[in-house]
Amino acid sequence: xxxxxxxxxxxxxxxxxxxxxxxxxxxxxxxxxxxxxxxxxxxxxxxxxxxxxxxxxxxxxxxxxxxxxxxxxxxxxxxxxxxxxxxxxxxxxxxxxxxxxxxxxxxxxxxxxxxxxxxxxxxxxxxxxxxxxxxxxxxxxxxxxxxxxxxxxxxxxxxxxxxxxxxxxxxxxxxxxxxxxxxxxxxxxxxxxxxxxxxxxxxxxxxxxxxxxxxxxxxxxxxxxxxxxxxxxxxxxxxxxxxxxxxxxxxxxxxxxx
Amino acid sequence: xxxxxxxxxxxxxxxxxxxxxxxxxxxxxxxxxxxxxxxxxxxxxxxxxxxxxxxxxxxxxxxxxxxxxxxxxxxxxxxxxxxxxxxxxxxxxxxxxxxxxxxxxxxxxxxxxxxxxxxxxxxxxxxxxxxxxxxxxxxxxxxxxxxxxxxxxxxxxxxxxxxxxxxxxxxxxxxxxxxxxxxxxxxxxxxxxxxxxxxxxxxxxxxxxxxxxxxxxxxxxxxxxxxxxxxxxxxxxxxxxxxxxxxxxxxxxxxxxxxxxxxxxxxxxxxxxxxxxxxxxxxxxxxxxxxxxxxxxxxxxxxxxxxxxxxxxxxxxxxxxxxxxxxxxxxxxxxxxxxxxxxxxxxxxxxxxxxxxxxxxxxxxxxxxxxxxxxxxxxxxxxxxxxxxxxxxxxxxxxxxxxxxxxxxxxxxxxxxxxxxxxxxxxxxxxxxxxxxxxxxxxxxxxxxxxxxxxxxxxxxxxxxxxxxxxxxxxxxxxxxxxxxxxxxxxxxxxxxxxxxxxxxxxxxxxxxxxxxxxxxxxxxxxxxxxxxxxxxxxxxxxxxxxxxxxxxxxxxxxxxxxxxxxxxxxxxxxxxxxxxxxxxxxxxxxxxxxxxxxxxxxxxxxxxxxxxxxxxxxxxxxxxx
Numbered sequence: 001x002x003x004x005x006x007x008x009x010x011x012x013x014x015x016x017x018x019x020x021x022x023x024x025x026x027x028x029x030x031x032x033x034x035x036x037x038x039x040x041x042x043x044x045x046x047x048x049x050x051x052x053x054x055x056x057x058x059x060x061x062x063x064x065x066x067x068x069x070x071x072x073x074x075x076x077x078x079x080x081x082x083x084x085x086x087x088x089x090x091x092x093x094x095x096x097x098x099x100x101x102x103x104x105x106x107x108x109x110x111x112x113x114x115x116x117x118x119x120x121x122x123x124x125x126x127x128x129x130x131x132x133x134x135x136x137x138x139x140x141x142x143x144x145x146x147x148x149x150x151x152x153x154x155x156x157x158x159x160x161x162x163x164x165x166x167x168x169x170x171x172x173x174x175x176x177x178x179x180x181x182x183x184x185x186x187x188x189x190x191x192x193x194x195x196x197x198x199x200x201x202x203x204x205x206x207x208x209x210x211x212x213x214x215x216x217x218x219x220x221x222x223x224x225x226x227x228x229x230x231x232x233x234x235x236x237x238x239x240x241x242x243x244x245x246x247x248x249x250x251x252x253x254x255x256x257x258x
Numbered sequence: 259x260x261x262x263x264x265x266x267x268x269x270x271x272x273x274x275x276x277x278x279x280x281x282x283x284x285x286x287x288x289x290x291x292x293x294x295x296x297x298x299x300x301x302x303x304x305x306x307x308x309x310x311x312x313x314x315x316x317x318x319x320x321x322x323x324x325x326x327x328x329x330x331x332x333x334x335x336x337x338x339x340x341x342x343x344x345x346x347x348x349x350x351x352x353x354x355x356x357x358x359x360x361x362x363x364x365x366x367x368x369x370x371x372x373x374x375x376x377x378x379x380x381x382x383x384x385x386x387x388x389x390x391x392x393x394x395x396x397x398x399x400x401x402x403x404x405x406x407x408x409x410x411x412x413x414x415x416x417x418x419x420x421x422x423x424x425x426x427x428x429x430x431x432x433x434x435x436x437x438x439x440x441x442x443x444x445x446x447x448x449x450x451x452x453x454x455x456x457x458x459x460x461x462x463x464x465x466x467x468x469x470x471x472x473x474x475x476x477x478x479x480x481x482x483x484x485x486x487x488x489x490x491x492x493x494x495x496x497x498x499x500x501x502x503x504x505x506x507x508x509x510x511x512x513x514x515x516x517x518x519x520x521x522x523x524x525x526x527x528x529x530x531x532x533x534x535x536x537x538x539x540x541x542x543x544x545x546x547x548x549x550x551x552x553x554x555x556x557x558x559x560x561x562x563x564x565x566x567x568x569x570x571x572x573x574x575x576x577x578x579x580x581x582x583x584x585x586x587x588x589x590x591x592x593x594x595x596x597x598x599x600x601x602x603x604x605x606x607x608x609x610x611x612x613x614x615x616x617x618x619x620x621x622x623x624x625x626x627x628x629x630x631x632x633x634x635x636x637x638x639x640x641x642x643x644x645x646x647x648x649x650x651x652x653x654x655x656x657x658x659x660x661x662x663x664x665x666x667x668x669x670x671x672x673x674x675x676x677x678x679x680x681x682x683x684x685x686x687x688x689x690x691x692x693x694x695x696x697x698x699x700x701x702x703x704x705x706x707x708x709x710x711x712x713x714x715x716x717x718x719x720x721x722x723x724x725x726x727x728x729x730x731x732x733x734x735x736x737x738x739x740x741x742x743x744x745x746x747x748x749x750x751x752x753x754x755x756x757x758x759x760x761x762x763x764x765x766x767x768x769x770x771x772x773x774x775x776x777x778x779x780x781x782x783x784x785x786x787x788x789x790x791x792x793x794x795x796x797x798x799x800x801x802x803x804x805x806x807x808x809x810x811x812x813x814x815x816x817x818x819x820x821x822x823x824x825x826x827x828x829x830x831x832x833x834x835x836x837x838x839x840x841x842x843x844x845x846x847x848x849x850x851x852x853x854x855x856x857x858x859x860x861x862x863x864x865x866x867x868x869x870x871x872x873x874x875x876x877x878x879x880x881x882x883x884x
Binding site: 229 | 670
């Protein structure tokens, strides 16, 4: 255990000397999400996803670019511990970010910021459409479910990136963090394309009932404790996936010729 | 969905408001003697409103429309008819008076009329135990010994919960006699008879079987002789495969139904292959809008063409169940009273291929019938807004008083029309309403609740009743069903969630173990065989539930064979998980295991106990008799 904690400390030290670019990106995204908070609190949960992707990229580029791999030469360790330490560190960072984000989201929802800005006074009638469109993000239970889903996706993306690294290695790219986010955006449009394929082909006969089943289950799990149960289920599934990816990464890294 | 509904409704209301503003003076200039509908508008104004709505809807969709047929009548006079859209868009077959539609549950009203006819003839006693009219031992799935009266069947208070198994079949040759089909899918009796209203297709079809037994005629033959022929309804079929009227059967084959996938403005054709209702008295009727109008007109006719005595028709609409202790009826011998600006009676219906509505006000003798094959009927203003145009909005103002007090509901409620026993028991947890979240409901006395809200910029109200049950709990009565309190909701939903989690975790553990074994990182350990099988069992149990849920949402529902497969899977899973939990406990107690090993065994035991408990508590194994 001590060895794993030491390895985590080394990685944390690496973040201190990091170039400003990624932090500027962080700052930009934080401002964007801060503005998004005016619309609804649950937008802020996207921050978890961004942190997970950016931190993962930063950690891996540190290892490759700054020679942190060499530092493991002076710390007695094995491949298994290195993988576990990385997974543990990034999971911890994602979890802490998640907790902070959840607190911010809860405060925003509780403060009724949305109600003040959009539904009072002159805006009351003109923003009916906006109100309807954003309602899923405003409802307490729905915002928790959205948060749980984004948290789960963050853990899945982060652990998949790490596993890929330990399986195939890292090829440094310019603006890796930005590219990571662009991948997410690309994924979003890719998802839209996939939906279009499903809608216009016989695939829908299978996909629609399955979708309906998921919505039905999620909807019912959203009732108890104002969506807390569904949120915890999503998060638990995310951790389950991360653990599985860690196991696979250990196996892949042990096998890999360095 | 509600939001989208609201948005469309609001948009429609805005458009209509503009339309009325433009043509308001024209309405005022209509001739004085013109009939005014219960909503307060003249027939010509109604026609203009509907015409405006049709044009707007058509231009919004920007394509051909699915067929919607509507008729408004006053006594024996048809005031308005509309045949909108295409019954087959691909082949350009335009909707007209010869188009036939599936009437769905409106078919049930023929059972109730038949029962009242036989009651009038003294052949049926509405207060008699239904077992008097059934073969010995016909009902083999009863929980309570209490009498089930014929009136209980008409009020949907026989106590049967929703059946897990399918109501429709694809192959007409699979359909047996009504008696056989009823025996095949007898649901569990989960409520004390006469206590809880739980809309039951099976219970209604059982009443159809009683008609058959008492009259000595096949149900189809009875309905033809005593309802369709006296009313001159020549374009209606009532048998399961529609073979009792070949013209209708041929017309039905031309009909297509349409849906908008994911709310995209593209119509997807469905219903090319008809599905059949084996317990046909409950929902197999097919016919034209003209025939449905003729049928509805009979109920406002002072000549009472369906009954020998006027008193029988009066009794049919005198109310057989009431909200709380009030005289506001919530059921009238199988017909559903509804409060608009006036009280109307009727029934609606829905199948995989269409939706239908029949409403009439007996005082004004005005009625409305609407049929469509557009399964997104909630978004079809032609279907959803017409009742308001004819009968007006209900505001509940006449029930307002100073003694009104707000109702504070506590706890969780589930709809009584759900599966409460058998492999689908967990469904009851999938439609929970949180009592704390219901706002705007007031108690207006006599155990009647009023819910007021604003929709389309106008005040509206709905009436509910408080139900008191023999176990001391209370529920909320809607028209055809009730919201009943769920006991031990939090532990149950936590168990169900833990069951999902155990299943998902088992899948990850199995995958991880496979990877580690392949890489020869882990070596065989004590009890590995049983634990691996337990992980497979947990995953299989979850998969079985997922398959059932998907099948339940398909066109034909869950088949008996699928239910049996799922049930057997759950029995095996239960045995394996219980054995693995016991083995895990034995290993922890008897063997020296590392701290890490103990944690692994502990999680394994917990997962197995959760899965086995969920299978037992939610009766996932019980594939028979539900």
